[in-house]
Amino acid sequence: MPAGSSAQEASPVIDGQAPPAAIDGQAAAFTAFLDGLRPRAMAAGISRRTLDAILPTLTFNPRVVSLDRAQPGGNPAAGASPGIAPFAPYRVRHVDADRIGRGRTRYRDLRPQLAAIERRTGVPEAIMLAIYGHETGYGTYTGDFDLLRSFASLAYDGRRRELFTAEFIATLQLIERGFPRSQMKGSWAGATGYPQFLPSMYLRLGVDGDGDGKADIWRSEPDALASIGNYLTNAGWRPNVPWGVPVRVPADLDRASIRARLVSPRCPRVFDRHSRWLTIAEWRRLGVQPVGTPVPAETEMASLIEPDGPNATAYLLTTNYRAILDYNCSNFYALSVGLLADAVSE
Incomplete structure (x- = not known):
């Protein structure tokens, strides 16, 4: 994309049918934008071979841009946000009998690994498990969006270009480390694996929990839980203090x-x-x-x-509640994590 031009100019249509000329122009601009990322990617250790294999396969994804703009603050032309809703309906949906029951089953199954992680980090077993339950339903859904395509599209759109460009390059670094591209799936916004980490967060805080020498948050529950514990420790979790x-x-x-x-x-x-x-x-x-x-x-x-x-x-x-907020800055989320953890450990 030419310097100084806006993403909106380069992508005139997000939802709806664009004329063929506009589609062709957008594709060319998107390709040019990706080519412009090559020097930064190579400076971050990405090989030319990896870039040559991946960049030509990427196409603009209007769906993720539409979802991003639908978020609070995503559309500057939108009206004021409505009043704050009560917590009770959210709690009913997120701290329900099914999630508690499945959490207790996973708690029993994973108790040896959880206990070992708690000894190392000071983060309670049930808190780690509750985050796992909230993020991916204890691993039952982790998202199926192609991370590289999502990050490239969101960076190109430009609303949070630096954030998504950095995550795009971090995902390439994961591939350079040997993770297959087919495994690089996640939410539309790029959260991935059992703990729903952004790729840069994985690179910073992902840890090996099962002792095989590799932190695999996509297939290893012990690795995912250990990484959640490491995240909360890094966020300031204090041992032996309730949330x-x-x-x-x-x-x-x-x-x-x-x-x-x-x-x-x-x-x-x-x-x-x-x-x-x-x-x-x-x-x-x-x-x-x-x-x-x-x-x-x-x-x-x-x-x-x-x-x-x-x-x-x-x-x-307590201050440990603030550590949960660091994971997801929402009072409803943090409260439901704490309450689910309490219910699972009863």
């Missing part, structure tokens, strides 16, 4: 006095729902009472979230 605990909040709690005064530079809308930090003992003195287990130590710092509003179950969240 949080369900609590009952008194009707007369002065919420203005506990509002957080800082704005998070990352996922501000997610963190805006959290109160300021107080110790568990201080929360008790305000009348906030745990209604679940395990309860963090009285000196442990925690923030409060009321995901279903007043007069419903709330949660006190």
